[in-house]
Amino acid sequence: MSKFDWFVMPFTLGLAFLVIVLLVKYYNWIKQLPLSEKFKVKKGVFTLKSVKATWEVFMECLLHRKIFRVNPLLGYMHTSLAFGWFLLIAVGNLESRVFYEGHMSPPYIPIFFRFFNPHPTDFHYERGFSFVMDLILVIVLSGVALAWIKRMYSKMFGMKKTTQLQWGDKLALSALWFIFPLRFLAESFTSAFYGGGSFLTANAGHIIGNLFPTMNLSYPLWWAYSTALGLFFVALPFSRYMHIPTEILLIFLKNYGVKEKKHLTSFSKVEISTCSRCGICIDTCQLASSANIKGVQSVYKLQNIRYGITNNEQTLNCLMCGRCDNVCPVGIDIKNIRQSNRYSEALKFPNKKPIFNYIPNIYTSKTEVLYFAGCMTHLQPGIKKSMVKILDTANVSYKFMDEDKSICCGRPLMLSGKKQQALEMVEKNKNIIIESGAKILVTSCPICYKVFKEEYDLSVEVLHHSEYLLRLAEEKRIELSRLNLRATYHDPCELGRGSGIYEQPRKLLNKTLKLTQIKSEKDNALCCGGSLANLKISMQDRQKISADTIKTLTAQNPDAIITSCPLCKKTFSQKADVQVLDIAEIVAKSLVINEPIKKQIKETAKETVIEEV
Amino acid sequence: MAIDFGYNIHRDRQIDYDSLSRDLLEKVQKAEPSIKACISCGTCAATCSAAQFTDFSLRKLILLTRRGYTKDMNNMVHKCMLCGKCQIICPMGVNTRNLVLTLQHFTDTI
Numbered sequence: 001m002s003k004f005d006w007f008v009m010p011f012t013l014g015l016a017f018l019v020i021v022l023l024v025k026y027y028n029w030i031k032q033l034p035l036s037e038k039f040k041v042k043k044g045v046f047t048l049k050s051v052k053a054t055w056e057v058f059m060e061c062l063l064h065r066k067i068f069r070v071n072p073l074l075g076y077m078h079t080s081l082a083f084g085w086f087l088l089i090a091v092g093n094l095e096s097r098v099f100y101e102g103h104m105s106p107p108y109i110p111i112f113f114r115f116f117n118p119h120p121t122d123f124h125y126e127r128g129f130s131f132v133m134d135l136i137l138v139i140v141l142s143g144v145a146l147a148w149i150k151r152m153y154s155k156m157f158g159m160k161k162t163t164q165l166q167w168g169d170k171l172a173l174s175a176l177w178f179i180f181p182l183r184f185l186a187e188s189f190t191s192a193f194y195g196g197g198s199f200l201t202a203n204a205g206h207i208i209g210n211l212f213p214t215m216n217l218s219y220p221l222w223w224a225y226s227t228a229l230g231l232f233f234v235a236l237p238f239s240r241y242m243h244i245p246t247e248i249l250l251i252f253l254k255n256y257g258v259k260e261k262k263h264l265t266s267f268s269k270v271e272i273s274t275c276s277r278c279g280i281c282i283d284t285c286q287l288a289s290s291a292n293i294k295g296v297q298s299v300y301k302l303q304n305i306r307y308g309i310t311n312n313e314q315t316l317n318c319l320m321c322g323r324c325d326n327v328c329p330v331g332i333d334i335k336n337i338r339q340s341n342r343y344s345e346a347l348k349f350p351n352k353k354p355i356f357n358y359i360p361n362i363y364t365s366k367t368e369v370l371y372f373a374g375c376m377t378h379l380q381p382g383i384k385k386s387m388v389k390i391l392d393t394a395n396v397s398y399k400f401m402d403e404d405k406s407i408c409c410g411r412p413l414m415l416s417g418k419k420q421q422a423l424e425m426v427e428k429n430k431n432i433i434i435e436s437g438a439k440i441l442v443t444s445c446p447i448c449y450k451v452f453k454e455e456y457d458l459s460v461e462v463l464h465h466s467e468y469l470l471r472l473a474e475e476k477r478i479e480l481s482r483l484n485l486r487a488t489y490h491d492p493c494e495l496g497r498g499s500g501i502y503e504q505p506r507k508l509l510n511k512t513l514k515l516t517q518i519k520s521e522k523d524n525a526l527c528c529g530g531s532l533a534n535l536k537i538s539m540q541d542r543q544k545i546s547a548d549t550i551k552t553l554t555a556q557n558p559d560a561i562i563t564s565c566p567l568c569k570k571t572f573s574q575k576a577d578v579q580v581l582d583i584a585e586i587v588a589k590s591l592v593i594n595e596p597i598k599k600q601i602k603e604t605a606k607e608t609v610i611e612e613v
Numbered sequence: 614m615a616i617d618f619g620y621n622i623h624r625d626r627q628i629d630y631d632s633l634s635r636d637l638l639e640k641v642q643k644a645e646p647s648i649k650a651c652i653s654c655g656t657c658a659a660t661c662s663a664a665q666f667t668d669f670s671l672r673k674l675i676l677l678t679r680r681g682y683t684k685d686m687n688n689m690v691h692k693c694m695l696c697g698k699c700q701i702i703c704p705m706g707v708n709t710r711n712l713v714l715t716l717q718h719f720t721d722t723i
Contacts, residue, residue: 316714351691356692358692359666375696378660406662408662412694413695416710416714425694536711538706538708539706539708540706571701
């Protein structure tokens with residue numbers, strides 16, 4: 001009984017190539033991690049985190065739990081292929097180990113076991129093993145069949161659109177499609193001549209044996225099976241199937257606490273390679289579903305970053321709403337990768353000298369609470385007025401930071417990639433905040449809120465007005481009456497998915513009115529379409545998105561849409577039939593005022609000093 | 614003695630397209646076609662955050678570009694804070710932020 005035949009060479013060489021490429025890639029990725037992240041990895045390796053990561057690898061890479069949640073059929077397709085293949089290898093190894101009585105054998109033996117041992121009559125467990133192997137093969141083949149069907153009828157799998165493939169993907173995909181059917185044929189033809197196999201291959205072999213009673217036709221099929229495997233392994237590092245080995249690394253790194261930085265790191269490279277181009281992010285993207293804008297979705301963006309292709313349209317035509325982050329089955333931090341990519345694109349044209357030195361130094365007198373309305377709030381004076389009314393009623397010692405002349409918070413510039421310029425404005429604003437001696441900075445705009453929290457590095461407590469108003473209400477500094485209003489709450493992207501604030505506005509609103517549930521809320525909320533992050537989209541397309549979002553929000557005919565972002569409010573009020581209100585306006589409406597307001601807004605404004613430059 | 618009326622007479626000015634080039638305008642129109650919709654109403658200038666501090670407005674930028682005063686436009690274009698107020702209130706739906714970015718890009722690549 002020989003243990004070698006030339007047909008195993010394509011498989012063996014392909015596997016060797018794959019292992020070498022993977023080791024080089026893994027080594028480089030880990031070596032290039034930023035120091036702080038490397039430290040996290042070192043600290044985490046010999047802890048329970050590794051065990052947790054191993055469990056997660058099993059649940060996600062083999063069982064694909066997250067894809068099951070998207071669509072059960074799609075989940076089954078992935079599980080049957082991944083877990084089935086894994087079982088084929090594992091059980092095959094066990095079989096050959098038992099058969100060769102524990103002796104080590106080359107890696108190709110378990111894969112081509114039936115070729116070397118077509119019908120080992122002296123093997124005690126043969127019937128059992130071949131039954132299990134046939135069962136697994138049936139499961140895998142059902143997965144392959146589903147994959148074929150999916151290419152043709154993707155709607156069945158809950159996906160309206162699937163990704164356009166590149167040549168590397170096509171090569172790997174074709175190889176993958178043929179691996180298991182070829183294995184089935186090779187084993188069946190072997191069984192036709194020698195006997196052996198179980199319910200699947202033995203019966204198929206029986207039929208084939210009747211057709212070609214005297215010939216052993218299996219040899220070319222074993223060659224084809226081995227070649228398909230080898231081809232798949234060679235194409236894998238250059239195709240989307242790179243996600244299979246990379247996801248394992250990603251899960252480990254994530255469990256050690258490695259995170260995206262504010263620029264592209266080797267961790268971003270790992271994440272980008274983990275993208276399987278499944279295309280789940282295409283359907284969830286409102287640019288695709290409402291405005292029919294194609295080719296800009298994250299799957300294509302990540303693909304282009306991976307291959308080093310710059311596409312301005314793709315970079316800037318994104319709402320950065322974070323909906324794709326939310327559904328990504330491998331959990332890629334897409335929004336941060338896109339942001340870092342915008343930074344690196346803009347750095348190609350760095351600014352030579354400071355440009356915002358025309359902004360004078362502004363000082364506000366000392367105060368406890370500093371209120372920053374934000375540019376967008378200035379276009380929605382109702383929010384400003386409500387905030388002033390509430391703060392005055394609650395007798396808060398506050399100053400209105402940008403009542404008169406406002407400096408932008410810098411986030412819009414950052415979103416366009418111009419971080420260097422944005423930091424100039426950040427410095428200006430930071431000065432005002434620190435000089436005021438405030439303990440709390442309240443802002444009405446989620447866009448400003450996010451940048452104050454993440455980029456300003458302030459020792460001051462930063463609160464969105466929905467958080468602050470809730471605090472005032474809970475401390476009984478303001479009293480709210482019940483309003484007779486049925487309303488839905490819209491989660492702004494920057495506040496919800498961007499900053500994780502879902503409960504505070506709801507808690508506050510529930511004190512005064514009854515909220516109706518809607519289909520898409522919290523981390524599944526839709527974008528209003530007004531997003532400042534998208535620089536390319538036309539006004540018409542924006543309106544299509546907001547029209548669709550309003551339709552979802554008003555599905556149960558509420559009296560009002562409530563949001564906590566001035567930009568969302570502005571965008572909705574242009575299109576909606578019902579009234580659109582900010583959370584501050586609701587609070588101001590339901591406010592119980594016991595004593596006349598002491599302070600007037602005008603007095604506070606006078607205390608702001610602007611030095612001319 | 615001259616009386617101060619609060620305004621004075623502007624010097625007569627001609628826009629001479631023989632000496633001024635409209636090349637930039639054509640390039641910008643290709644990159645951001647919504648510039649064609651601008652009616653120079655000045656709403657953007659009225660709301661502009663940067664205009665509170667310095668001599669800047671999108672209306673001016675567009676006029677300078679249209680008339681071919683590329684150099685004046687170049688000197689002004691980077692002052693924009695890109696805050697997006699003009700985009701939200703623009704009655705003609707001009708994609709103002711991308712327009713400014715496009716102008717900045719052409720300025721940077723000259």
